[in-house]
Amino acid sequence: MTALRLLKIARDLWSARTRIAMMIAAIAVSVVMVTTFLSARAIISQEMTRNYAETHPASATVHVPGGVDADALAAVRAQENVLDATARATLQGRIRVGDGPWRTLVLFVSDPGDPQRISRVALQEGSWPPPEDGLLLERTALDYLGVPAGRQVIVAAPGGTPTTMTVTGTVHDGGVAPAEQEQTVYGYATTATLGTLGAPPVLDQIRVLVGDSDGPTTDAAAIDRTAQRVADALAARGRPATGIDIPPPGRHPHQGQMVTVASVLLAFGIVALLLSSILVATMLGGMLTAQTGQIGAMKAIGARTGQVLRMYLIQAAAISVAATAIAVPPGLALGPLLAGQGAELLNLDVAGTPAPGGVYAAALTAGIGVPLLVALVPLVRSSRITVRQAIDAQGTGTAVPGGRVERVVARLRGPGRTQLMALRNVFRRRGRLVLTAGLLAVAGSMFLTGLNTAGGWSALVSRSIEQRSYDAEIQLDQGYDAVRLTELALDTPGVRDAEAWGRTATSVHDPGRTDVAHVYPDEAHASFTVLAPPAGTRLMRLPLTAGRWLRPDDTDAVVLNHLVPAQQVPGITVGDDITLTVAGRPVTRRVVGIVSDFGTLGTAYLTDRDYAALTDVPGHTELLRVVTDRHDPAGHQAVLDRLEHTLAAAGIGIRQSTTIDTLRVALDGHVLVLADALIALAVVLGFVGLLSLASAMSTSVLERTREFGVLRALGATTTRIRGLVITEGVAIAILGLLLAAAAAVPLTRMFGDFLGTQAFRHTLPYVYSLPALVLWTLLTLAGAAAASAVAARRASRITVREALTTL
Template sequence: MLDYALVSPRWRKVLADLWGNKLRTLLVVLSITVGVFSVGMVYSSYLMFERDLALSWKTAAPASASVYADPFDEELVDSIRSLRGVKEAEGRRNVDLRVHTANGEWRQMFLTAIPDYNEQKVNLVRSQSGVWPPGDGDVLLERSSVAELGVTTGGSIQVETSAGRKRTLKVTGTVYDSSQIPSLFSGRSYGYINMDTLEKLDEERRLDQVNFVVEPWVLQGKETAPIEAVGRRAWSKLEQGDTTVFWLQVNKPGEHPLQGIINALIMLLTVLGVLSLLLGTFLLVNTVSAILAQQVRQVGIMKAIGARRNQILRMYLILVGAYGVLALAVAAPLGALAASAVTGFMAQVFNFDSGGLELPPKVIMLEAAAAIVVPILAAIWPVWRGTGITVREAVSDYGLGSVAAKGRLDTWIDKLLDKLKRLPRSVLLSLRNTFRRKWRLALTLLTLTVAGTVFMAVFSIRASLYSTLDDALDYFRYDVSVGFTENYRATRIEHEVLKVPGVKAAESWGFSSGRILRDERKLSEDDASKNVFILAPPVGTTMIQPKIIEGRWLVSGDESALVVNTEALKDSPQLKVGSPAVIKVGSRKLVFTVVGIAKSTLTGPIVYAPYPWFTGAIQEAGGARSVQIVAQSTDPQDQSNLGRKLEEHLKKNNLRVQNVDITWEQKQRIRSQFDILTIFLLLMAVLLAVVGALGLMGTMGINVLERTREIGIMRAIGASGVAIGKVFVVEALCIGVLSWLLGAILALPVAALLSYQVGVLFLQSPLAFSFSFLGVGIWLALSTLLSVLASLLPAWNAARLSVREVLSYE
């Protein structure tokens, strides 16, 4: 072990500064650690996401696109496989039904039948446990659905078919399907069966989905347009087979469907991580400035015995580097563990395989730069300024006299305090001391204000997400929606629905899917739009309330009128109020006149046509595929029970139900998805709050050291320990409240900007901004609490100083 006596005096001083004031060292190391931890965690998480998500998606042989339609024969899959540009195509059958969960609830379930599990080539479903492939009457559960259903391998599930019959399926294993949206997001469970089981579920042995992969020469980087062109030809092939196509889903080449959401989340976390690092750096600058102010005499003595400025500069910069090394030793492993935990959680939420803990060299290098290089660069100016003092200035420094001369701010504060003479003297002293070291106050306020601004902005983002959701669902004026597997007479549907107790009103709607063409020519089909949903409600409907931003809504007497929402306009910008619109529905080309444009929020591309004219045009006059119901009760649970009763009644009366959606349940499910985002943002905001609290604690600790002689004078004239401690607690409270006030002012524009960006990143449109006064109130309480906690230890240290100790203080 190296003998301490052999260490040169200057390095002994560095060690003494590190070890001699353990609290200060701890605060500085913690402040740097939080920033380095945040940056390391975010970057490691990004690399792990990039590695794991890409690998999970690639090994699944993902489809370039998928086409969904009414049931069709397998021969049509062969015709799509023969299209130019298609490398491989496979068909599947999806059955939407109800499943009875372990907790006694009936929920939606999606069962997928695959013709040959051992010959899969597109969107591979991989066995995780149990029997492979599923036998007749068996089901394999997708792993993200196991917890939702509360059943394990060897158990069984009870399902209810669209015809109303209950069937029991044995769970013989679990599988992983990376192409499925996880149950947490979709709100439904997933299972996999063979084609023979379809008949037991009252379904035809036919297909309704085609997944295809394009040839490599079709692809043009990450562009989806070439795939869409092939998809439109596949759409036409299915239509030629006399089937109705509902949807064309195109995947960005080599990218997971949820990659955009994850990248946006990582970007937001990166911004907050960099903020944590910057705030930690500000705290370091504050601390280094205070150390130099406290050690003015030491600097003078070193210069008096021959030390050069560059030697002293190097000594203090090495001290800063030592703080960084200690911070790196703590932050690097913690950041890796946190990144692994975050990736594991995200893998569960977004349903991909996590590769586990990893600490790449590039992350270590970034953390080392954040822990050592950034603090040293930030400390150069305060150290250079502090070491520039002359010997005469250093030896004449007495602490009290070192306070800068009064400026305009000091004069204004003195006048204000003169009007507040009725306040206790200790409180007046605290208020005056708050503005004594303005540079230090500015850095401390900056740290706390940024933390508070981000914290309050996160609450406003949450409020804006909820406000956007409320606006979107305000479009729906019904409580329950029932969809059918085929077209039924609207009068029959409404007659049966109104028989169910609890139904207040019902409306049957026409429904179809199509593509918007530029004109009626055959050639225009090659550059048709993506799919749009066509809703045909009664003209005087009260079940929806679209927000018309141009033109008008459908009125009585309209025939070929069309209202287009803004989502549909993204793909067909040529549509204007008064212009013609050609929509291909099946083999028919319907010509409309656009009479209005409606705002779209979370509803997808939709166009609206008058019910009588549209159902007649597609030869389904008087028919409907869905019915919307308003419940008599406004209680959510009553509405859920009504949905179940409606489903049972309709199935008993030979109406094949495809799905039952409860509006409030949809709202709750989307809110839970939004909460995942806000929880992540809130965690990072809490990290910023921790940095701010550490900064305030460091500031108060330095203030105690600087005012040691003043404390002695107060002690000598009879001040108690409680009175002295109260001075520092009140001073910290003043700083906390002032930072809250500044943060509240800044939170409004910052929250508006962040809400806009979050909306564009996650929903492809700005959020309906709503400022959260709840967040302002919570941060006021938190900043007050943090201020008190941060000042307790410095105040206690000040309160226990004796007169003898302060008289001997240098």
């Protein structure tokens, strides 16, 4: 390429420096987003696998109520495909600091001499094993409880006496979620600590690692076969297993949730990149429109189409390279920060983890390749302009007078002359109008969809809370007489209503096999429970998705919540039979209904009559739910404290106690990163859309230089011309706003269904946020006026002389 052509390219870039800066900004913003999300997604995916793998998670947990001795453990280790095995126990208890509220405690217990090769944790402070009056806490529990290491806490085992213990250190367990998010404290101790708490110092679980010479396997069927052989071997030695837990192999408890969230964020980033690329194409088209005469002159002296195309491709490449050079470093810096936010949601360590090499290649492709590819369309079109076409371009636009739109506009009554002229000019270039309004519509629909989705999540949480008409619940350490429990509760000051519910853990029974559950070692994620509400319960109303609710006289029917078909018995539906192990024996029931039960883990509902017949002591229950006379968090907690004191004085042991506020906090905590990211993305998309409007208006003014000169010659004032251009911009923005408002209706539904189903096994309620629509309307109109102001200022300064000299 000759020096003369390079000089022209440089001069063209400099003369359009304002527009060039807008293009660079548009690409840079989008590339920053894409790079950030790509690197964050790659880091989280990589570290989620690494963090979880470093815990050496057990492939299966076999429950042996009689306890495990050395001979039984040796027999398990000798089984085919068993790489290793160890004895453990899990205690569900409570913990408090001083006079503060009781919190749920999950205590993982092992022998002091356990080599910690399976389900291991990383010691961060203190030493292992802790003393018998001490315990280690998962690191996230310290902030949740508000205590430092070395502080004393009060711990209560089910049915035991509250005992003062010392937090001797902290660990990082990559297999559990943060304490604040789950509203649960995870502790680590030895069998000696069990004795201190008054619980039997028995290790009643065998954690098994299944695999072959290549290492641990993620084949669920192979794990199941091996675990069944282990159970058979234990039974042959007089230690029968009551159940087997097999969590999804190699998957963090929140992996599905985070993969979905990361995919959604990446999709939004790609949309932003496409928007910015189209914006660059429109801006380049506008620049080339201003140079139509120059292109014609070059063609007249012998320039070929390919030569012209290469010149402008170099300009586009320079813009893309500059934008990418600006965007990639901050994108790579922000990626780990966003990954860190996601890591907090998963309790992962990601400090210092660099983005994989593929992210760099993707960032360069996004920043250079995509904009150039999209820009080819206007570049090729402009480079093919003939000398005749260049001469015919007079800077007065290309509206066809007398068209249908013009006739409709002419019949309008009410708008003034300036407004009518502006409306006609809006439809002057139909293709550009569609593109500009479309960009604003896409940006607006994404903005509204993002905020609508966040609103849908809030609505789902609120609806879940509203379906629960109780304010607090207490899980008991064993079954107690339901009538006595209810009377004790109603005699407690502040309790307005109370119900005793049957509750017990369950699993799907398959004849000839030891029951298998898909619960994680925390015995919460993917757990399965039977609940038996009193007939005509007043404290919960669950919406049916299929079938019917239980009738008081049902003794062979069961209602499942929505998680059971997803997690426990894939594909089960109304009319099918399900066999469950309840109170140690298998029972078969017909599924008569499936309910939407967000906020509750996998649950099968039986009638209280049926449940009483299945239990060893009819009329005894393990769950108490109460309604308080105050409905604020402090009031709920105060009444719960009094009720706990009443029950303890009556000799009733408590396993866990929570208020409804704890459930709300736990549910909200699962999507904070998503909600914040959606709002940030919506703002960025809106910014890109308004840049497209500014570009379109600037291009329009350049094309109509002679028109504005004529208006000036006819006496149009500066204010009138500025008003004309700004009105055009606002009219285009209103059109984009209407399209966005309409498009957001189906997009919100589709996005809410996808996100809810993939991440939470529950579609989100449909919410169309009017505040979000009002906010976007205000932002769009104000942004349109501001985006059009520069073009309006340029138009108002065009003189008659300048118009006459326009080529």
